[in-house]
Amino acid sequence: MSVREAVLANLGKITDPISGKDIVSAGVVRALNVEGDTVRFVLEIDPKHADQMEAVRATAQQAAEMVPGVAKVSALLTAHSQKAPPPDLKPKAKPAAPQGPQAVPGVGRIILVASGKGGVGKSTVASNLAAALAAQGRKVGLLDADIYGPSQPRMMGVSGRPASPDGKTILPLRNHGVTVMSLGLMMEEGQAVVWRGPMLMGALQQMLMQVQWGDLDVLVIDLPPGTGDVQLTLAQKFAIDGAIIVSTPQDVALLDARKGIDMFRQTKVPILGMIENMSTHVCSNCGHEEHIFGHGGVAAEAEKLGAPLLAEIPLHLDVRLAGDGGVPIVVSQPDSKQAEAFYDVARALVGQGVA
Ligand SMILES: Nc1ncnc2c1ncn2[C@@H]1O[C@H](COP(=O)(O)OP(=O)(O)OP(=O)(O)O)[C@@H](O)[C@H]1O
Numbered sequence: 001m002s003v004r005e006a007v008l009a010n011l012g013k014i015t016d017p018i019s020g021k022d023i024v025s026a027g028v029v030r031a032l033n034v035e036g037d038t039v040r041f042v043l044e045i046d047p048k049h050a051d052q053m054e055a056v057r058a059t060a061q062q063a064a065e066m067v068p069g070v071a072k073v074s075a076l077l078t079a080h081s082q083k084a085p086p087p088d089l090k091p092k093a094k095p096a097a098p099q100g101p102q103a104v105p106g107v108g109r110i111i112l113v114a115s116g117k118g119g120v121g122k123s124t125v126a127s128n129l130a131a132a133l134a135a136q137g138r139k140v141g142l143l144d145a146d147i148y149g150p151s152q153p154r155m156m157g158v159s160g161r162p163a164s165p166d167g168k169t170i171l172p173l174r175n176h177g178v179t180v181m182s183l184g185l186m187m188e189e190g191q192a193v194v195w196r197g198p199m200l201m202g203a204l205q206q207m208l209m210q211v212q213w214g215d216l217d218v219l220v221i222d223l224p225p226g227t228g229d230v231q232l233t234l235a236q237k238f239a240i241d242g243a244i245i246v247s248t249p250q251d252v253a254l255l256d257a258r259k260g261i262d263m264f265r266q267t268k269v270p271i272l273g274m275i276e277n278m279s280t281h282v283c284s285n286c287g288h289e290e291h292i293f294g295h296g297g298v299a300a301e302a303e304k305l306g307a308p309l310l311a312e313i314p315l316h317l318d319v320r321l322a323g324d325g326g327v328p329i330v331v332s333q334p335d336s337k338q339a340e341a342f343y344d345v346a347r348a349l350v351g352q353g354v355a
Contacts, residue, residue, distance in 0.1 A: 002034075003069050003070060004032065004034045007032065007041075007063075007067050008029075010064060010066060010067060011023055011029050011041075011060055011064065012024040012025070013063065016028050016056070017049075017052055017053075017056065018046070018049055018052075023056065023060065028043050028044060028045065029041055029060070030043070030044045030078075030137060030138075030217075030350075031137040031138060032137060033136055037069060037070055037072065038072045038073075038074070039064050039067075039070050039072070039073045039074070040073075040347065041064070041074075041076075042075070042078045042350055042351065043056065043057050043075065043076070043077050044078050045077055045079065046079070047079045050077060057077050061075040074351075078351070078352070101236070101237060101238055101240070102237060103238075103239045104213065104238065104239075105213075106215050106216060107141065107218075107219045108217045109217065109218045109241040109242075109354060110219045110241055111218060111220050111240075111241060111244065111272065111349070111355060112221050112223055112231075112234065112235075112243040112264075113125055113126040113220060113222050113223060113246060114223045114231065114244070114246070115223075115256075115257065115260065116225065116255070116256025116259055116260045117256040118149070118226075119225075120246050120277055120278070121277035121313070122146075122225065122246045123144070123146065123151045123152060123155055123222050123323075124155065124277070124319060124323050124328075125244070125246045125275055125313070125342075126152070126220055126221075126222035127142065127155040127222075127328045128329060128330045128339075129220055129244075129342060129345060130142040130156075130176075130178045130220045131156075131176045131331050132330045132342045132343050132346035133218060133220070133349070133350070133355055134178050135331075135334070135343075135346075136347065136350055138218055139215060139216050139218075140177065140178045140179070140217065140218055140219075140220065141172070141179040141180075141213050141216045141220070142156065142179070142181075142219075142221075142222065143181050143207055143208070143211075143220070143221045143222070144180070144181070144182030144183060145183065145207065145221050145222060145223055145224065147200065147224055147230060148225070149224075150182045150183050150184025151184075153180075153182050154323070154324065155323045155324075155326065155328065156328070157175050157325070158175050158180050158182075158185070158326075161185060162181065162186070169210055170206070170211045170212065171211075171212055172211050173185070176327070176331050179213060179214065179216065181207060181213075183207065186203075200229055200230065201229075201233055204230060217355070218355045221234065226256070231260075235263070235269045236267055240269045242270045242271065242272035243260075243271055243272060244271075244272050244274070244310065244345075245260055245261060245273075245275070245307070246277050247274060247276060247277070247301075248276070248277055248298075249276055249278070249291070249294045249295055249296070250294065250297070254297055257274070257298075258301070271307045272308075272310070272349070272354060273307050273308035273309060274298055274305075274307055274308075275310050275311045275313060276297075276298035276299065276309065276312045278313070278315035279291075279298075279312035279313055279314055279315070280295065280312070280314050280315065281314070281315045281316075282314045282316045282337070284316065284317040284318065298312075310348060311341045311342070311344055311345045313341045314338055314341070316338050318333060318336065318338060319338050329342070330342045330343060
């Protein structure tokens with residue numbers, strides 16, 4: 001029996017006081033991850049029962065610690081998401097009047113990945129984060145809303161036009177455990193699209209509401225760079241759980257990132273934190289590390305803004321080659337230092353109950 005199976009077997013002996021079933025079959029145990037001698041999992045609970053479930057968490061931790069070969073156990077409580085019911089595709093007599101931000105049917109949480117300017121690695125972060133969350137056992141979707149340069153089809157290794165068997169709903173593609181949809185998949189190859197206001201709103205609405213996302217714990221949205229219509233529409237019209245701002249250490253990128261942060265603050269989207277990308281350069285020949293774009297800038301900025309610094313991702317040739325090859329580094333080289341930085345972010349987000 002593997003360590004994972006042994007842990008699950010022990011956890012399966014613990015009763016969930018809410019449903020009366022055991023905590024594994026009740027779906028309370030989520031994101032179980034075994035790495036070497038370390039076991040991590042979360043107990044997804046209704047916050048109303050937090051006090052009662054703390055005792056269950058302690059028992060679950062002990063039960064996992066009893067498994068031979070396990071040295072360290074991290075068992076956390078996280079609030080379960082208030083999922084919207086699955087889509088009702090029956091035609092309605094009249095469309096409901098819009099009331100406040102909309103939830104996306106079946107989708108637990110929505111996280112935006114944003115950057116002040118282009119080319120800082122926002123899409124790289126979004127694809128790796130989505131794949132790392134999927135590897136943690138989360139049900140993950142990735143929407144590429146970068147209308148200016150949709151790169152997720154290439155980075156996630158998906159191609160082909162998504163099918164729409166009924167002409168109303170769109171079937172997304174899937175790779176690396178992630179359900180993927182991109183505006184790029186809906187355009188003709190090499191076609192330049194000038195998205196004008198209403199058309200853009202329509203496309204976004206369609207991507208969120210007509211794509212059959214299925215039952216997702218979290219939908220990661222890769223935004224276009226800057227603070228344009230896509231960001232504003234999403235922040236104002238949809239229930240967004242948080243935004244992650246990606247920046248390089250260069251000052252100019254930081255200034256732009258600040259604008260992005262201001263916009264999310266104004267639209268009341270919580271800032272989950274900042275990620276410094278291309279933090280240090282790691283030579284792929286000798287492993288030598290150099291701070292070619294300076295160092296610590298994003299950390300200092302994050303502190304000033306009161307936002308956590310979620311990760312410092314090194315600039316490494318393998319990250320680019322992995323992205324270009326359609327297999328994110330967290331999948332192609334899960335044990336590398338570069339991948340580890342993304343896994344840390346994924347674990348932190350799961351631990352905080354936001355992903
Ligand atoms: N940490 C890294 N190490 C090496 N290459 C990287 C790293 N992060 C990103 N890159 C590469 O830099 C280029 C730009 O990255 P990416 O497309 O993710 O940026 P972006 O911010 O989404 O850009 P845009 O907004 O223009 O789409 C890509 O070729 C990517 O593979």
